[in-house]
Amino acid sequence: MLRTDLTGHTLDWVRWLWQTHRFHMFPVDHPALPECAGAHHPERPCDGKRGKHPCGRWARQATDNPALLRAVFACGPRNIGIACKASGLLVVDEDRPGALAEYAAGIGQDLPETFTVTTAKGCHRYYRQPPGIELGNGTGALAGRGIDVRGAKGHGGYVVGPGSLHASGVLYQPLDPAAPLLPAPAWLVHALQAAPPPARNPGASASAGRGSVQGGRPYKVLTALVATVLEATEGVDRNSRLFWAAVRMYEHADRGLFPAESGRAALAEAARRIGLGDGETHATLGSARTTAGRGRR
Template identity: 35%
Template sequence: MAITDRRTFTLALAHALSAAEHGLPVIPLSATKLPALRSPHRGDDRPRSCRGACGLPGHGVHDATTDPAAVRALFAAAPWATGYGIACGRAPYHLIGIDLDIDTTGRNDSAAALQQLALQHLFTIPPTVTVRTPSGGRHIWLSGPPEVAVPNSAGRLAPGIDIRGTGGYLVGPGSTTLRGTYRLVPGTGSLPPAPCPGALLRLLTPPAPTHRHHSHPDDRGRGLIRFVLAADEGQRNTRLFWAACRAYEHGFGDTLADALTEAAARTGLPEHEARATIASAARLTTTRCEPPR
């Protein structure tokens, strides 16, 4: 390992240990902002819903821990790590990340969009931990109630506003990526994550779905199956992967996996290839629903 790489790794570990000491569950990240450890199930033919129960590292955000010894062990297994991720939705803060992206085209202003939402729905963002991203965007940290699972989303609230909730993670301050370093906005590092305003929380949590028959996919699932069935020969794997990602993001991926496999098989995709594609989607979306920025 080069001296610069070793220094970057050492700093990342130090920042991760500090975050863990403050109750934030962490995992090592590579310079691409993805979990540094690969899944131990990546060669499996069939999708697995393992979330770390096998005892092996490499389950993305499910590896996140506040135990210093476990943090050191994860980083020791990934000496190429240059940063760390902080798991959202976990005790004690049940962190919610508001990711304000920068649109280089100038068409969308995420900060202005958030301000407009605040005016429209009568809430204010309280003083809280804020992290500046290498692109010039910001991550706003908020604390959610333990009984509410905030889903991850990209652009659903407004263009350029992504949400990191349960099952997602935020790139921690002090992390170095291919685009630069994540840094705390001055004056916010000593603050705890502020409680998420109730009006904003309601925007972030869609109504609970009603399931008439738990053994059958809901309307969204049927739409995804139709999407796969409509694939031409050159689109089969791509369409299946996209549909599986959407299913896992919305929490019914495991339920829909067999139906998606059957649909892909009807288009001519071999079953083992279809299941491998769905497994890849499951691994991707359990560590991140959309790439963190």
């Protein structure tokens, strides 16, 4: 019964996505299944993260053929993978809500209301790929901001689409189902084409070499520092945690891991969330800047 309902639910979403946007889709593991339906390489077994792993060779399997879609999604509960390259999509994945709007505001630009899907942690903003430019998964000037990008270079990337269930029980849903799918704004294309933040170790691995590609080092470092601030206990150690995280952040920024302004913005946002006042945050970040600078000499 459960199986039938979930399958029907998925088929409804696949049909809606096909009718509305003609996306190229493929099946992905569903957290209600007893074990991961993802196709794993024998040498790289499942990492246990449920609901995100493609069931087969997704880049080849992705299709916009309605009969094939019906057939492939009818065999049980599945999440819905959307292939960005085949669908002509550039998707901005925000793990920190407001991150892209913050960047846009910082350069005096508006963030147009394109088709957006809420996820467990943040949202996916869907844009049309700019014609004649193949943007990949690199984040360029957006590195270190809690933003990840799925584009069209090589096999391209994929996103888990609306109608899918996250392992936490959160359903991926369109913010506004009627929202249009807009072309990627020029400022976003420029930002993604810009060189990532400078001065990384030239011997660094490829995965560390592209800014905040999910799991990339700058992203991990900044995420850990933000977590340190967010874990603060009210009234006791909020300020000292912010100070400690900010000194580390400036040290990393001075070595070129990410732009200091990105780190500063991320920590200021974390400080706001734990209830620190803007004045206090400003003062703490200022003395952390001085302390980190002193350590360099």
